[in-house]
Amino acid sequence: MTFGTSQWPASGSTMGAMAEPGRQGGAAIEIRGLTKSYGDVKAVRGIDLTVERGQIFALLGPNGAGKTTTVEILEGYRSRDGGTVQVLGYDPARQRRQLKSLIGIVLQSSGMDRYLTVSETVAMYAGFYPRPRPVDEVIGLVGLEAKRNTRVLRLSGGQQRRLDVAIALAGNPDLLFLDEPTTGFDPSARHEAWEVIKNLATLGKTVLLTTHYMDEAQYLADQVAVISNGRIVAEGPPATIGNRELARARIRYRLADGATPPADLTAPPGPDGLTELVPEDLTAALHRLTGWALEHHVELTGLEITRPTLEDVYLELTDGQDEAASPEPTVAGRRRGGRRS
Amino acid sequence: MNGAALTLSQVRYTNKAFWRNPASAFFIFAFPLMFLVIFTALLGHGTVRVSATQVVDTSTYYVAAMASFGVISACYTNIAISVSFQRDTGVLKRTNGTPLPSSAFLGARMLHALLVAVLLVVITAGFGRAAYSASIPTGLTLLRFLVMLLVGAATFCALGFAVTAVIPNADAAPAIVNASILPLLFLSGVFIPLGSNAPTWIVWIARIFPVWHFARGMQAGFLGTTFYWTDVLVVAAWGLGGLLLAVRFFSWEPRA
Numbered sequence: 001m002t003f004g005t006s007q008w009p010a011s012g013s014t015m016g017a018m019a020e021p022g023r024q025g026g027a028a029i030e031i032r033g034l035t036k037s038y039g040d041v042k043a044v045r046g047i048d049l050t051v052e053r054g055q056i057f058a059l060l061g062p063n064g065a066g067k068t069t070t071v072e073i074l075e076g077y078r079s080r081d082g083g084t085v086q087v088l089g090y091d092p093a094r095q096r097r098q099l100k101s102l103i104g105i106v107l108q109s110s111g112m113d114r115y116l117t118v119s120e121t122v123a124m125y126a127g128f129y130p131r132p133r134p135v136d137e138v139i140g141l142v143g144l145e146a147k148r149n150t151r152v153l154r155l156s157g158g159q160q161r162r163l164d165v166a167i168a169l170a171g172n173p174d175l176l177f178l179d180e181p182t183t184g185f186d187p188s189a190r191h192e193a194w195e196v197i198k199n200l201a202t203l204g205k206t207v208l209l210t211t212h213y214m215d216e217a218q219y220l221a222d223q224v225a226v227i228s229n230g231r232i233v234a235e236g237p238p239a240t241i242g243n244r245e246l247a248r249a250r251i252r253y254r255l256a257d258g259a260t261p262p263a264d265l266t267a268p269p270g271p272d273g274l275t276e277l278v279p280e281d282l283t284a285a286l287h288r289l290t291g292w293a294l295e296h297h298v299e300l301t302g303l304e305i306t307r308p309t310l311e312d313v314y315l316e317l318t319d320g321q322d323e324a325a326s327p328e329p330t331v332a333g334r335r336r337g338g339r340r341s
Numbered sequence: 342m343n344g345a346a347l348t349l350s351q352v353r354y355t356n357k358a359f360w361r362n363p364a365s366a367f368f369i370f371a372f373p374l375m376f377l378v379i380f381t382a383l384l385g386h387g388t389v390r391v392s393a394t395q396v397v398d399t400s401t402y403y404v405a406a407m408a409s410f411g412v413i414s415a416c417y418t419n420i421a422i423s424v425s426f427q428r429d430t431g432v433l434k435r436t437n438g439t440p441l442p443s444s445a446f447l448g449a450r451m452l453h454a455l456l457v458a459v460l461l462v463v464i465t466a467g468f469g470r471a472a473y474s475a476s477i478p479t480g481l482t483l484l485r486f487l488v489m490l491l492v493g494a495a496t497f498c499a500l501g502f503a504v505t506a507v508i509p510n511a512d513a514a515p516a517i518v519n520a521s522i523l524p525l526l527f528l529s530g531v532f533i534p535l536g537s538n539a540p541t542w543i544v545w546i547a548r549i550f551p552v553w554h555f556a557r558g559m560q561a562g563f564l565g566t567t568f569y570w571t572d573v574l575v576v577a578a579w580g581l582g583g584l585l586l587a588v589r590f591f592s593w594e595p596r597a
Contacts, residue, residue, distance in 0.1 A: 075438060077594075097440070105438040111431025115361035116354060124354045127347070128441040151361070171439070 026089055028053045028175050028206040029074060034083035036069055043069040045230035046083070051223075053174075056197070056207040058221035058238075060214070062318055066230040067210040068108065071179055074208070075105050088175055101130055104168030104176045106161075108183070114153035118144050118163055121152060122170050129171030141203075142166045142196050158189030165196055176200060178209040182216060194219055214311040224310075228318040242313035249307050251277045251286060253300040261298075265289045274302060344445055351441075351449030352456070359423075359453065369419045373411035373461055377403060377468060380532070385473070389534045391566050399534070404469030405563035406531045409493075409556040411461030413522060416454045416494050420501030421508065421518045424450065429511035429595050437593040451498045458494045469563070478562035486562030492573050493555040496580030500551075503583040506590035522552075529553035551579040 029051035036044040044066045051057040059067050072078045074087050076096035085092060090099040112121055119135055126132035139148050142162040147155060155163060161181060168176055181197065182190040197220055200207055211217055217224045218238045226234040226241070234242050252274045255261070265288060269275050279285035282305070293300050359365050385400030427433050436446055469475030478486040504521060508514050526532050528543050529552035535543065547553035554572040561568035 077434070077438070100438065100440040103438075105435070107431055107435060107438070109431045111427070111429075111433075111435055113354070113358045113427075113432060115358040120354065120357065124350075125439060127350055128439045130440070167435070 026053075027051060027086075028055070028088060029057075029208065030084075030086040031070075031074075032084045034070065034073065034085060035081045036066075036073060036078065037081055043230055044073075044080075047227070047230070047232055049225060049232065049235075051206060051208055053206050054201070054204055055222045056201055056209065056220050058217035058224045059208065059210045059227055060212065060217045060224055060314060061210075061227035062212055065227045065318070067212075067227055068179055070227070071177055071208065071210055075103065075177055076100070101171065102174050104171060104173035106164045106168045106176070106178045106181055108179045112152055112160075112163065112167065115151055117149050117151050118155070118166075119148040121163060122166050125167045126170035131172055132170055133172040135170070138166050138169050141169060141199060143192070156189070158185060158192045161185070161189070161193050162196055165193075165200075169200075173205070175206045175208070178207060180210055180212070182211070182213065190216070214309065214314055218310045226314055226317050233317045234313070238310055241310065242308075242317060247308045248278050248280070249282050249305050251279065251282070251289065251303070251305055253289075253303040255300070256298055259296065259298045261289065261292050265292070344442060347441060347445040348449045348452065351445055352453045355449055355453040356456070359419075359457070365419065365423060369414050370457065370461065373407050373414050374464060374468070376410065376532075377407035377465055380407065381473065390537060391534075391560065391564055395564070395566060397564050398473065400473040401469065401475045401564060402534060402560075404465060404473060404475040405560040406534075406556060408462045408465040408563065409552075409559045410526065410531055411465055412458040412490065412494050412555075412559075413497050413526070413552065415458040415461055416497035417501040417504075417522060418518050419454055419457065420450060420498050421504045422514045424502065425505050425508045425514035426511045428505065428592065431595070433593045434595070447502065451495070454498050454501075455491070455494045459490070462490065466563070475563055476565060482562055482565070482568070485568045486559070489555065489558035489562070489568075489573055489576075492577050492580065493551075493558070496551060496555075496576050496583065499580045499583035499587055501583075502587035502591060506586065506592070509596050525550050525552045529556055531556050551576045 027050045029049065031047055031049040034044055034047040035042070047066075047070060059070065061067050069078060073080050073085060074092055076092035076099060079093055087099055088102050090096075090102075092099055116124065119139060122138050123135045126135055126138070136145075136148075139145055142165050144159060144162055144166065147159060152160065152163065165176075165178070165181070168178075178197065182193045185193065194216070197207065197209070209216075209220065221238055224234075224236065224238050224241050225232050236242075254274055255266070255269070260266070265277065265285060267275050267277060277285065286305070290300070292298070359369075380403045381400040385398065385403065387399040388396050389399050389402045390396050391402065424433070437443070466475065466477055470477055504518065505514075508517050525546075529535075529547045529550065530539075531552060535547065554569075554575045557566075558568065558572040558576070560566050
C-alpha cells in the first residue's frame with residue numbers, strides 16, 4: 001500500500017539511493033511498507049513516509065491510530081514485523097547503538113529523577129553523548145534559565161515538558177522525536193512548548209512530532225501526515241492537505257425573525273441558529289446577500305466566511321464511520337478506499 | 342567518557358538523588374540504625390547462645406544483626422523499590438533511549454547501594470564499639486568479613502533487580518518487597534535470635550534462603566564465631582540465580 005506517495009515528490013527516491021549513514025545527506029527518515037501487529041491487532045498496516053532533513057514533520061491521528069508504535073519503531077524501542085526503515089541512514093532495529101548518539105527522544109510520559117536540579121539533569125544526560133551541547137545553552141534554548149537550580153519536583157507541567165526537550169537536546173542530536181509533546185497541557189503551557197519547538201527549526205534540527213491536536217500540527221509543522229487505523233490517509237503541507245485550499249468556502253449568518261432573504265441564499269438554521277450556505281460563486285453570493293440585507297435593513301449577525309479547517313479535513317479522513325451523518329461534503333479531498341475494512 | 346567514568350558519574354547522580362529523597366534516606370538508611378538503637382535498648386540486657394560454647398550479650402548480637410539488616414536494606418529493598426519507581430515513571434525507558442550503556446546504569450545503581458551498605462556497616466560497628474564494646478574485625482577475620490559483605494551486597498542487589506520482574510507497578514513495590522524480606526528477616530534470626538529451641542521448619546527455611554547464611558557470616562566478623570565458607574557459597578549461588586533472572590526478565594519499560 002502506497003497511499004500518499006504519489007503527490008509527494010520527496011518520497012520518490014529509492015532506498016537503494018540512500019546516502020551514507022550519519023550526520024550528512026539523504027532524508028532524515030525513510031519508511032517503506034512498515035507493518036507491526038500486537039497479537040491479532042494490526043497497529044501499523046503498511047506505512048510509507050519520508051521526512052526530509054530540517055523539516056518539522058507532524059504525524060497527526062487519533063489515539064490508537066498507530067502514531068506511537070510507528071515512532072517507537074523509529075526510535076528503536078520496538079521491533080517491526082515488515083518493511084524497511086532508515087533513520088539517519090541507520091536501521092533502528094539492527095544499528096540502534098550508532099543511532100542513539102544522533103537522536104533525541106521526548107517520550108509521551110516524562111520520567112526523570114525528581115530530586116535532581118534542572119542543570120544537574122541536563123548535565124547528566126549530556127554526559128552520555130559524544131559531542132553534547134553546553135548545558136547552559138540548552139537550558140537557555142528551552143527558557144529555563146530562572147529554574148536552573150530548581151529541583152525537578154518543583155517544576156510545573158509545562159516546565160517539566162521543556163526540561164524533557166532540554167534533555168533530548170543535550171546530546172546535540174540531528175533528529176528529535178516528540179511524542180505528543182503537549183497532551184494534557186493548559187493553553188499557556190502549550191504555547192510555551194510550541195515556541196520551544198519552533199525554535200528548534202532555527203537550529204537546523206529535523207523534528208518528527210506526533211499529535212492529536214490539529215492546531216498544533218498547523219502551527220508547528222512544515223509537513224503533515226494524517227494516520228488512521230495504521231495507515232497514512234493524507235499527506236502534505238498543513239495549508240493544502242486534503243485539498244483544503246480548493247474546498248469551497250461556507251457563509252454563515254444569523255437571520256432576524258421574520259426576514260426572508262432570496263430563496264437561494266437561505267437555508268433552515270442549524271442547531272446553533274446559524275444559517276449555512278456553500279455557494280458555488282462566493283463573491284456573487286456574498287454581494288447579493290449583503291445587498292439584500294442593506295436594502296431591507298436586516299442585520300446579519302455573526303456573518304462569517306470559513307474554509308474547512310485542518311480539523312474538518314482530519315475528521316473527514318479519520319472518521320469513516322460517521323461519513324453518512326456528515327451534513328455537507330465540504331471537503332473536496334481524496335476519498336481513499338480501504339480506510340476501514 | 343568511557344564505561345568506568347560514565348559509571349562513576351552515574352554513581353554521583355544516584356547518590357545525590359538518594360540523599361535528597363526523604364523516603365529513601367529515611368527508610369533505607371535511618372531504619373536499620375533506628376532498629377539498632379531500639380533492639381539494643383529494649384533487649385540488650387540478656388544473652389544469646391551463638392554456638393555450643395559461646396554466649397554473647399544480646400546488644401552485641403544486635404550490632405552484627407543490624408549490620409546485616411543494613412546491607413539488605415541498602416541493597417535489596419533500596420534497589421527493588423527505587424528501580425520499580427524509575428521503571429514506572431519512565432526514567433528507565435528514557436535512559437534506554439540514550440547512548441548510556443545498560444551496564445553503566447545498572448552497575449552504578451549497584452555500586453551506589455554497596456557504598457550505602459558499607460557506610461551503614463561502619464556506622465553500626467562504630468555504634469556497637471562505642472556503646473557495647475563490640476569487637477571490630479581485624480586481620481584474617483576482617484578479610485573474611487569483607488568477602489561476606491561484598492558477596493552479600495552484590496547478591497542482594499541482584500535479587501533486588503530480579504524481584505522487579507514480579508512487581509507490577511511502583512505502588513505495589515514497597516508491599517511486595519517488604520512481604521518478601523520481612524518474614525525472612527524474622528525466620529533467619531536477624532530480628533529475633535533463633536536460639537536452640539527454634540522449630541525445625543524455621544531452621545530449614547533459614548538454611549534454604551540467603552539471609553541466615555549472610556547474617557551468620559557477618560556475625561563471625563563481629564562476634565568471633567566460626568566462619569563458614571559454605572555460607573559465602575550459598576549466598577553467592579542466590580546472587581547468581583538473581584542475576585540470571587534479572588538478565589532474563591528485567592524490563593526497561595513500565596509493565597502495562
